[in-house]
Amino acid sequence: MDVVRLGLVGAGEVAARHAAAAAEVPEVRLTAVADVDLDRATRLAGDHGAAAFADLADLLAGAEIDLVVLAVPHARHADLALAALAAGRHVLVEKPMATTLADCDRMIEAASRAGRLLYVGQQQRQLTTVRRAREVLAEGSLGRPLLYLERRSSDYTPGARPAWILDRELAGGGIAIMVGIHTVDRASWLLDELPVAVSGSVATPAGWQVETAAAGQLFFAGAPPAYFSLLHTGPDFFHETTVICERGRVAIDPAGVTVADGRGLRRIVTVDQDREYTLSFARQYQAVSYCLREGASPAVSLTEARTAVAAIHALYESSAAGGARIALHPTTVRYPHM
Ligand SMILES: NC(=O)c1ccc[n+]([C@@H]2O[C@H](COP(=O)([O-])OP(=O)(O)OC[C@H]3O[C@@H](n4cnc5c(N)ncnc54)[C@H](O)[C@@H]3O)[C@@H](O)[C@H]2O)c1
Numbered sequence: 490m491d492v493v494r495l496g497l498v499g500a501g502e503v504a505a506r507h508a509a510a511a512a513e514v515p516e517v518r519l520t521a522v523a524d525v526d527l528d529r530a531t532r533l534a535g536d537h538g539a540a541a542f543a544d545l546a547d548l549l550a551g552a553e554i555d556l557v558v559l560a561v562p563h564a565r566h567a568d569l570a571l572a573a574l575a576a577g578r579h580v581l582v583e584k585p586m587a588t589t590l591a592d593c594d595r596m597i598e599a600a601s602r603a604g605r606l607l608y609v610g611q612q613q614r615q616l617t618t619v620r621r622a623r624e625v626l627a628e629g630s631l632g633r634p635l636l637y638l639e640r641r642s643s644d645y646t647p648g649a650r651p652a653w654i655l656d657r658e659l660a661g662g663g664i665a666i667m668v669g670i671h672t673v674d675r676a677s678w679l680l681d682e683l684p685v686a687v688s689g690s691v692a693t694p695a696g697w698q699v700e701t702a703a704a705g706q707l708f709f710a711g712a713p714p715a716y717f718s719l720l721h722t723g724p725d726f727f728h729e730t731t732v733i734c735e736r737g738r739v740a741i742d743p744a745g746v747t748v749a750d751g752r753g754l755r756r757i758v759t760v761d762q763d764r765e766y767t768l769s770f771a772r773q774y775q776a777v778s779y780c781l782r783e784g785a786s787p788a789v790s791l792t793e794a795r796t797a798v799a800a801i802h803a804l805y806e807s808s809a810a811g812g813a814r815i816a817l818h819p820t821t822v823r824y825p826h827m
Pocket residue numbers: 498499500501502503504523524525526529543544545559560561562563565583584585610612651653667
């Protein structure tokens with residue numbers, strides 16, 4: 490496949506970022522956009538010389554598409570992925586993979602049956618900052634990790650974001666499934682292990698359907714616990730990850746990476762946050778097209794993507810049980826190579 494033709498389903502907030510990123514990657518071409526709000530699809534498609542459709546079925550019937558990109562509310566991920574896979578298309582689905590583990594398993598089985606790529610868009614691994622921090626940890630000069638800390642915000646001000654994120658059915662939860670899913674993925678990737686248990690609590694304001702704050706721990710078999718707190722603070726964004734090691738620490742913030750070691754405190758990476766965000770999606774498209782060209786496994790394995798959903802469900806279960814430690818059970822689903 491020379492150029493991967495993209496059919497983007499959902500023309501909302503993140504779709505604009507996908508479209509801008511795709512325009513920077515010669516290996517992919519945005520060919521069609523679909524949205525149940527056809528005006529939205531038409532606007533985004535028009536900006537990128539693509540065709541507009543009202544839904545996935547019309548898009549598949551009306552355009553030559555290799556990869557369906559799903560940028561829709563969480564509860565729609567599974568059914569649309571299944572439809573695209575059944576139609577013989579590869580799928581890139583935004584995070585979280587799905588709202589339930591049963592849906593994750595249906596998606597994995599469908600990808601396996603169809604022999605098509607299913608790639609989950611945990612694109613934060615593609616951030617320069619996160620990649621550099623992982624290299625620092627792997628280099629070994631800081632010694633073993635002893636403690637992992639993360640705090641980040643998300644804006645749950647009513648009206649500031651799409652309305653569905655406040656709807657439990659459509660979103661599958663609140664801040665934990667929306668951005669905590671990135672937290673689980675980042676901790677797993679930096680510590681190089683999948684979590685085996687979770688404990689924590691979530692806070693749902695009176696009269697709300699979804700939580701706007703969460704705090705907890707991810708436990709690993711061979712790595713220290715990862716402590717995290719997620720918090721709605723309005724538009725002020727913060728996101729800090731610190732890995733404390735035997736001989737120093739490495740800290741990631743949205744604008745760079747800092748290392749503290751025997752040589753003092755050093756800024757080792759500085760980035761333009763907005764540019765970096767687009768680049769993370771562009772690198773994800775490069776990674777997806779590499780998988781399709783070479784038959785390689787996704788950078789984010791389906792096991793990892795499913796485990797992230799399992800961890801968030803375990804957090805909800807723990808919160809309901811007063812903060813009890815909840816084990817994550819290995820799945821019996823057979824994961825395809827791709
Ligand atoms: N990776 C990231 O950094 C990042 C950032 C933001 C959002 N996201 C993810 O992207 C996804 C979309 O979030 P968003 O903020 O763009 O939401 P959004 O509400 O801005 O956009 C979703 C769009 O999907 C459309 N839609 C809904 N159901 C549809 C259907 N069945 N067929 C076609 N279109 C449909 C809606 O009309 C809307 O325009 C979510 O999974 C979210 O978690 C990821």
